[in-house]
Amino acid sequence: MILHDFSPQAHQVIYTTLAEVAHRYGDGKKAGFIASYPYHNLSHALSVMEGSIELTRHLNLSQAAIELAAMSGAAHDVIRERIEDETPEQASAAWLHDTMKSYDYGDEDISVTTEAILATTASVDEHGILIAQTHSIDSGSEAGKVALSVASADLWSLYKPEGIRIAHDYFRELKGLAGAEVPTSLDGLREFEASEVVLLRDYRFPLATAEKLSATYREDAIAQHAFLLTLLEDGRIHDWQEIERLDTAYYRRHAN
Secondary structure (H helix, E strand, O other): OOOOOOOHHHHHHHHHHHHHHHHHHOOOOOOOOOOOOOOOOHHHHHHHHHHHHHHHHHOOOOHHHHHHHHHHHHHOOOOOOOEOOEOHHHHHHHHHHHHHHHOOOOHHHHHHHHHHHHOOOEEEOOOOOEEEOOOOOOOOOHHHHHHHHHHHHOOOOOOOOOHHHHHHHHHHHHOOOOOOOOOOOOOOHHHHHHHHHHHHHHOOOOOHHHHHHHOOOHHHHHHHHHHHHHHHHOOOOOOHHHHHHHHHHHHHHHOO
16 A cells, blocks of 8 residues: 555554454455445545545645545545434544544544545435535645545546446445345346446546546546447346456556
């Protein structure tokens, strides 16, 4: 992992957080205690953490801010289930609050991570467009840049070579499947592919820098989901193994 220059204090929080995510939701190989999500698991936590680090380093933020962004990215989905009147984002921010307190972080640092995790809250409008809840964030402050970096990193893989496969991991999760389980039918997949075309076409990262760093293959990713939709509508895809084969072929064409 890209944490060689992090403080021992930050290391402790991050490793505690990642271990908790793996314990609760799985690490891609070992099942989680609460669930074994195909998408919201350790791999997603690592992706968001690494994207947060890359973005904050690109913005030349302080080392302290980079570490807070990494902690926020790692912990943003540490609690996926609703707890009483809290959203998962609120519950995850509260979990990180308590963890950082146990490692002697102060309230000012914790307020930065809380804002960053809450910035990953999103909603979908009536047209199926994902709306990030980042309009009230002060983009000129270092704390605001941390929050926008983490919110952008939450969908860091969207346009990347592995993004098509990861989208299908999310589809499997929506279908209630666990771990590496695959659908026995393709029911709902056409609608999912159509919604992905809209998402990838209309979504813009909250942080403009993320557009430059992570949206290189936007048009290719849109075209791939549209291609899959056409194949499904024409009845030329018959099982999940064909989806996996096409995902692998797309990745190999685009990976460096």
